[in-house]
Amino acid sequence: MNEVVETLRNIEQNYKIFQQQQFTFTRALDHTREEAHDLLRPVASIVQVQVLKDHHCISATDRRILNMFISICNDLRNLCQKLETVHPGDQVTNSLLERCKVLLNDSNDLSAIRATYPHGVVNYLSFEEARHTYGGVVSLIPIVIDLLKEWVTYTKR
Known part of the structure; x- marks a missing residue:
């Protein structure tokens, strides 16, 4: 269990930098959406971020930050898989893990999710960005981290 807590702490540190x-x-x-000539659709999935990075990214800075997002998502996905093996699970923990796995599914549509208080990630976006374009992808990581913290807290009881 200590290893799980430490892994989650490391992911949180990476997320703070991100x-x-x-x-x-x-x-x-x-930039990548402009390069792809795809300014109408919101960025709504992890795979969409991956495709933008792989096929439409010119700048090294853009590639680095998109890689950082994808890397954190992969770390969270790996932690979810580890949690399934570490703890036999009950209804509550299985439900939390299932929600994480659904959110972290590469093709899951994230356009409807929004992080709420105490996370201000959506507040930093302009109205248009927050409502339509990026609200889901910037909300994904804090929501999943909260679910995993809840899992750890529940299992420690």
């Missing part, structure tokens, strides 16, 4: 660069992340998405 969060400080949220403006860079949204600008990278802007």
Whole structure:
């Protein structure tokens, strides 16, 4: 269990660094969407971020921040898989893990999710960005981290 807590702590540290660069992340998405001539659709899935990075990313800075997002998502996905093996699970923990796995599914549509208080990630976006374009992808990581923290808290009881 200590290993799980430590892994989650490391992911949170990486996320804090990523969060400080949220403006860079949204600008990278802007640049790659412009390059892809796809400014109408919202960025709604992890696989969409991957495709933008792989096929439409010109700048090394943009590539680095998009890689950071994908890397954190992969770390969270790996932690979810580890949690399934570490703990036999009950209805509550299985439900939390299932929600995480659904959110972290590469093709899951994230356009409807939004992080709420105490997370201000959506508040830092302009109205248009928050409502339509990036609200889901910037909300994904804090929501999943909260679910995993809840899982750890529940299992420690």
